[in-house]
Amino acid sequence: MNDADDSKGKRQPTIVEVADRAGVAIGTVSRYLNGQPVRVGNRTQIAQAIHQLGYRRNALAAAMKSELTNTVGFMVPNISEFHAAVLEHLSRLMRQQGRALLTYCHNDDSASVLDLLDFFDSHRVDCLIMDGRSDAADRIQEFVESGTPVIFYDNDADGPAADRVFVENRAASFRAVCHLLDIGHTKVAVLTGDTKVFAGRERYEGYRQALISRGLEINPDYVLDSHWSENEAYSGMLQLLTLPDPPTALYCCNYNIAVGALRRIKERGLKVPDDISFISFDDVPLFRLHESGITAIAQPVAKIAETINSILMTRLSDRSDAHAPNTITLDCDIILRGSTRRYSAS
Amino acid sequence: MNDADDSKGKRQPTIVEVADRAGVAIGTVSRYLNGQPVRVGNRTQIAQAIHQLGYRRNALAAAMKSELTNTVGFMVPNISEFHAAVLEHLSRLMRQQGRALLTYCHNDDSASVLDLLDFFDSHRVDCLIMDGRSDAADRIQEFVESGTPVIFYDNDADGPAADRVFVENRAASFRAVCHLLDIGHTKVAVLTGDTKVFAGRERYEGYRQALISRGLEINPDYVLDSHWSENEAYSGMLQLLTLPDPPTALYCCNYNIAVGALRRIKERGLKVPDDISFISFDDVPLFRLHESGITAIAQPVAKIAETINSILMTRLSDRSDAHAPNTITLDCDIILRGSTRRYSAS
DNA sequence: TTGTACGCGTTATCAT
DNA sequence: ATGATAACGCGTACAA
Numbered sequence: 001m002n003d004a005d006d007s008k009g010k011r012q013p014t015i016v017e018v019a020d021r022a023g024v025a026i027g028t029v030s031r032y033l034n035g036q037p038v039r040v041g042n043r044t045q046i047a048q049a050i051h052q053l054g055y056r057r058n059a060l061a062a063a064m065k066s067e068l069t070n071t072v073g074f075m076v077p078n079i080s081e082f083h084a085a086v087l088e089h090l091s092r093l094m095r096q097q098g099r100a101l102l103t104y105c106h107n108d109d110s111a112s113v114l115d116l117l118d119f120f121d122s123h124r125v126d127c128l129i130m131d132g133r134s135d136a137a138d139r140i141q142e143f144v145e146s147g148t149p150v151i152f153y154d155n156d157a158d159g160p161a162a163d164r165v166f167v168e169n170r171a172a173s174f175r176a177v178c179h180l181l182d183i184g185h186t187k188v189a190v191l192t193g194d195t196k197v198f199a200g201r202e203r204y205e206g207y208r209q210a211l212i213s214r215g216l217e218i219n220p221d222y223v224l225d226s227h228w229s230e231n232e233a234y235s236g237m238l239q240l241l242t243l244p245d246p247p248t249a250l251y252c253c254n255y256n257i258a259v260g261a262l263r264r265i266k267e268r269g270l271k272v273p274d275d276i277s278f279i280s281f282d283d284v285p286l287f288r289l290h291e292s293g294i295t296a297i298a299q300p301v302a303k304i305a306e307t308i309n310s311i312l313m314t315r316l317s318d319r320s321d322a323h324a325p326n327t328i329t330l331d332c333d334i335i336l337r338g339s340t341r342r343y344s345a346s
Numbered sequence: 347m348n349d350a351d352d353s354k355g356k357r358q359p360t361i362v363e364v365a366d367r368a369g370v371a372i373g374t375v376s377r378y379l380n381g382q383p384v385r386v387g388n389r390t391q392i393a394q395a396i397h398q399l400g401y402r403r404n405a406l407a408a409a410m411k412s413e414l415t416n417t418v419g420f421m422v423p424n425i426s427e428f429h430a431a432v433l434e435h436l437s438r439l440m441r442q443q444g445r446a447l448l449t450y451c452h453n454d455d456s457a458s459v460l461d462l463l464d465f466f467d468s469h470r471v472d473c474l475i476m477d478g479r480s481d482a483a484d485r486i487q488e489f490v491e492s493g494t495p496v497i498f499y500d501n502d503a504d505g506p507a508a509d510r511v512f513v514e515n516r517a518a519s520f521r522a523v524c525h526l527l528d529i530g531h532t533k534v535a536v537l538t539g540d541t542k543v544f545a546g547r548e549r550y551e552g553y554r555q556a557l558i559s560r561g562l563e564i565n566p567d568y569v570l571d572s573h574w575s576e577n578e579a580y581s582g583m584l585q586l587l588t589l590p591d592p593p594t595a596l597y598c599c600n601y602n603i604a605v606g607a608l609r610r611i612k613e614r615g616l617k618v619p620d621d622i623s624f625i626s627f628d629d630v631p632l633f634r635l636h637e638s639g640i641t642a643i644a645q646p647v648a649k650i651a652e653t654i655n656s657i658l659m660t661r662l663s664d665r666s667d668a669h670a671p672n673t674i675t676l677d678c679d680i681i682l683r684g685s686t687r688r689y690s691a692s
Numbered sequence: 693t694t695g696t697a698c699g700c701g702t703t704a705t706c707a708t
Numbered sequence: 709a710t711g712a713t714a715a716c717g718c719g720t721a722c723a724a
Contacts, residue, residue, distance in 0.1 A: 012470075012492065014717055025695040030719055039693065054488070059468040060406045060415065061717035064700045069406065079430040088425040091450045095462065100469060103449040104437045116441065122405040123446055124358075142400070146358065230631075262635045285576075286632040289608045360701055371711040376703060385709060407701035410716045 013053040021049040033057060059100075063124070068316065071100040073120035075130040076154075077108045081255060081284050082299060086153070089305030090129070097313075099126075110135040117143070127312050132157035132164065132198065149315035151308050156198035163315070164327040165307045169199055172297045172332040173206025173251070174213075176279045179295075179334070180249040181214050184343040185277060189222035189240050189247035191233045191257045200228070203253045203281060222247050226257050233260025241268055248343050249277035255284060258294070273341035283335055292338025300330050359399040367395040379403055405446075409470070414662065417446045419466035421476040422500075423454045427601060427630050428645060432499070435651030436475070443659075445472075456481040463489070473658050478503035478510065478544065495661035497654050502544035509657045510673040511650055515545055518643045518678040519552025519597070520559075522625045525641075525680070526595040527560050530689040531623060535568035535586050535593035537579045537603045546574070549599045549627060568593055572603050579606025587614055594622060594689050601628035604640070619687035629681055638684025646676050 015033075019026040022045040032038045032046045049055070063069035072094060076083040087103060094101040102123065106112040113136045120128060121143070128143055132152035137159035143150050150162035180188050190207045193200030208218055221243055226232035233252065237260065240247055252258040258280035265272060272278045272291060280287070283298035307328055361379075365372040368391040378384045378392045395401070409415035418440060422429040433449060440447040448469065452458040459482045466474060467489070474489055478498035483505035489496050496508035526534050536553045539546030554564055567589055572578035579598065583606065586593055598604040604626035611618060618624045618637060626633070629644035653674055 012467075015719095016717080026718080027695060027720075028693085031694090034719085037693075042694090056464060056467045058410075058470060058717055060409050060470060061700090062719075063406050064404075064410070064702095064717085065719045079425070079434040081427075081430075084425040084427075084430040087449070088451055091425075092453075095450050095458070095465070098465070100448050100465075101450065102446050103433070104441050104447065105434055107438075112441070118402060119441065119444070119446075121358075121402045124404060124406060259631050259635065262632075266635055284632070285605050286608075286630070286636065289605065289612055290632065290636060361703095362701080372702085373704085373712075374710060377709085380703085383709070388710085404701055407716090408703075410701080410718095411703040412716095 012058070013055045014058070015055070017053060018046065018049045018055050021053065022046045068126050069100075069124045070098060071102060071123055071125045072312070073116070073123070073125040073128045073130075074101055074103045075113070075116055075120075075128070076103075076105050077131055078105050082282055082301065083154070085301040086305050086308075089302050090308065093305060093309040114139060126316060127151065129153065129308055129312075131155045132162070134158060134197075149312070151311055153304060153308060154199060161325050163311045163325045165304055165311070165330070166199075166327070167299050167304070167330050167332050169202035170206040170209070172334065173203045173253075173281070174210045175206075176281075176295075176297055176334055177207045177210035177251055178213070179336075180251065180277055180279065180340060181210060181216075183277070183340060185249040186216060187219075187222065187245065187247040188249045188251065189224070190251045191224050191226045191236050191240075191253060191261055193226070193228040193253040193257065195225050200225075200253065207251055226253075226260065228254055228256055230256045230260035230263075233257040234264050237261045237264035241265075241270070247276070249340070250279070252278070252280040255280065255282035258282070258296075262290075272339050277340040277343065279340060287335075288337065290339075294339045295337045296335050298333045298335050300332065303330050358404070359401045360404070361401070363399060364392065364395045364401050367399065368392045414472050415446075415470045416444055417448060417469055417471045418658070419462070419469070419471040419474045419476075420447055420449045421459070421462050421466075421474070422449075422451050423477055424451050428628055428647065429500075431647040432651050432654075435648050436654065439651060439655040460485060472662055473497065475499065475654055475658070477501045478508070480504060480543075495658065497657055499650060499654060500545060507671050509661070509671045511653045511657070511676070512545075512673070513645050513650070513676050513678050515548035516552040516555070518680065519549045519599075519627070520556045521552075522627075522641075522643055522680055523553045523556035523597055524559070525682075526597065526623055526625065526686060527556060527562075529623070529686060531595040532562060532689075533565075533568065533591065533593040534595045534597065535570070536597045537570050537572045537582050537586075537599060537607055539572070539574040539599040539603065541571050546571075546599065553597055572599075572606065574600055574602055576602045576606035576609075579603040580610050583607045583610035587611075587616070595686070596622055596624050598624070598626040601626065601630060604628070604642075608636075618685050623686040623689065625686060633681075634683065636685075640685045641683045642681050644679045644681050646678065649676050 015026050015029050019029045024042050028038060028042055029046055091101055104116050106116055117136060117139050128148060128150045131154045134157040140150055140160040144161045150160055152162045153165040156164060156166060177188060192204045195201050195204050211218055224236035226236045250261060252261050270276060279295045281297045283296040287294035287296050361372050361375050365375045370388050374384060374388055375392055437447055450462050452462055463482060463485050474494060474496045477500045480503040486496055486506040490507045496506055498508045499511040502510060502512060523534060538550045541547050541550050557564055570582035570585060572582045596607060598607050616622060625641045627643045629642040633640035633642050
């Protein structure tokens with residue numbers, strides 16, 4: 001009761017108090033804060049006042065005035081190795097530019113996606129970064145139309161006039177499967193991601209084209225949609241292994257699927273690559289160590305984040321220029337390890 | 347020039363426009379938005395106006411008035427499997443309660459930590475969630491004193507009056523190492539995390555006490571500080587293996603360290619558990635599949651996130667009650683797999 | 693260059 | 709229950 005702070009949390013000092021203490025007008029302080037010229041005498045007075053008061057600009061109040069809030073919405077289906085890595089890079093880039101990054105995951109639940117869009121809208125984000133998805137296309141398009149740039153990555157979806165940053169899903173898959181064919185396999189199976197969405201479809205297409213380019217037929221028994229799910233891959237793998245004529249090589253369309261497949265392979269007492277050759281999309285540190293190493297397709301996560309950031313900066317710097325959306329496709333590396341083995345028909 | 351929107355991004359409708367269209371005062375709309383009683387006739391008018399205009403409340407403007415911004419700062423050293431999992435849970439909990447989660451990682455860089463604290467301060471976060479660290483103790487204490495609750499997790503640090511959510515680092519390590527001793531090992535090495543910080547120290551202490559409880563001496567050759575680093579663990583492992591009397595069992599104090607150690611083990615052509623028994627802190631999906639499986643200590647990530655959230659809600663709901671900080675310590679599971687093997691001295 | 697005064701979109705306090 | 713109006717903290721014309 002004897003102190004100045006009435007409430008528990010003592011109020012933070014405002015620009016007015018800084019101005020008072022420095023003996024200048026608030027306008028002067030504001031211009032000081034924004035790096036505009038201020039008489040050198042006042043400069044030091046203000047700096048001192050800010051320091052003594054522990055003043056820190058209220059970003060919310062500032063955002064209300066200027067057109068930009070310096071806030072970015074980031075939405076991912078989950079925080080897997082891949083999205084986590086993108087987030088790590090992105091968060092660094094955003095911080096360096098003084099932008100707030102609002103991060104959430106929607107677990108592929110449409111209601112959550114819509115909730116989040118409302119939420120981001122409420123917070124007046126300057127930009128929206130997310131995996132492309134069709135279950136909220138109209139709502140996303142509203143963002144674009146109201147001047148909030150949207151950037152899709154990882155997965156595409158028709159509709160919104162968003163910028164897009166992807167990897168060469170199809171070409172990388174093509175190269176990976178060609179490698180299996182090159183070393184003598186003809187019975188190559190694939191556990192695909194959800195083929196109803198872009199990334200899943202493209203990765204499967206790479207597989208298909210590889211086989212076709214070698215004059216091989218697609219055997220439907222060898223193509224199983226495991227919807228990016230570890231458990232479905234685990235079941236699917238059982239189907240593959242109990243086929244009358246089981247495959248000698250397997251291509252897994254992401255990390256989850258690879259884990260499910262490996263679980264089953266191990267459970268059945270089979271060996272990679274002796275009993276089956278194995279390639280996975282997505283690379284993780286342990287793949288290097290797994291038995292003789294798992295050959296994998298590595299996505300350029302750092303470059304993905306940088307590309308997203310650079311698009312964001314372009315869109316935000318010249319907002320009048322509503323040029324058509326870009327689609328940028330980045331290259332992947334195929335890391336050759338010991339999970340594939342030459343196959344000679346006996 | 348022929349349209350209403352002068353700028354590119356058309357301004358979002360405000361509460362004033364909603365009030366106009368509904369034919370009521372803004373106060374009424376505000377109370378409608380906040381769930382306070384409104385005459386049923388106006389209710390529908392307002393609902394309709396909001397719908398037609400596509401109005402969405404400006405969270406920033408609202409935050410400027412009310413004491414709370416409904417914004418939470420979240421800071422982690424990196425987005426490893428562990429922190430990613432916590433983030434995934436936390437982001438869901440925050441969203442359900444309409445809170446914005448500002449996520450960043452500081453990469454253990456003190457300057458970044460201070461930057462981020464300023465940043466969060468600027469954004470007037472209601473609460474700060476981070477790994478405990480001593481390199482910004484004074485600054486963190488300022489948050490607490492100005493009424494912003496701070497919650498430490500994963501790692502502790504002296505100083506700030508923050509709430510704390512940890513796992514039983516020491517006890518879990520103790521149990522893990524006891525397991526190694528129980529199955530006959532006496533030459534048990536440890537690759538520790540940074541023993542200058544709480545988590546690293548505690549995990550080492552568990553190791554130490556386990557040995558002491560069995561009347562064994564601590565062999566300094568068997569204790570290497572790898573500072574949570576994969577590469578240091580990789581080097582350290584070489585030291586251990588080239589010792590005149592190398593250890594027969596190894597305890598790794600986190601996932602990174604385990605990866606580094608496994609790299610070296612593999613490179614030297616050794617086998618787990620035949621040549622060396624192996625236990626790691628932190629569990630990841632691939633540990634289950636790695637050869638005969640890696641025995642690991644699993645942190646209760648979901649419970650960690652829930653506990654953090656519940657503390658946050660308590661602190662925020664009754665802000666007047668500045669009761670002393672809590673420290674909550676959660677149990678870990680030890681997942682027994684095939685990476686440990688009975689040792690009989692020959 | 694500096695000071696004044698207004699507006700940003702809300703919420704809260706009054707009367708009514 | 710409702711309407712008018714004063715804040716909240718900052719940026720920015722505009723006038724000095």
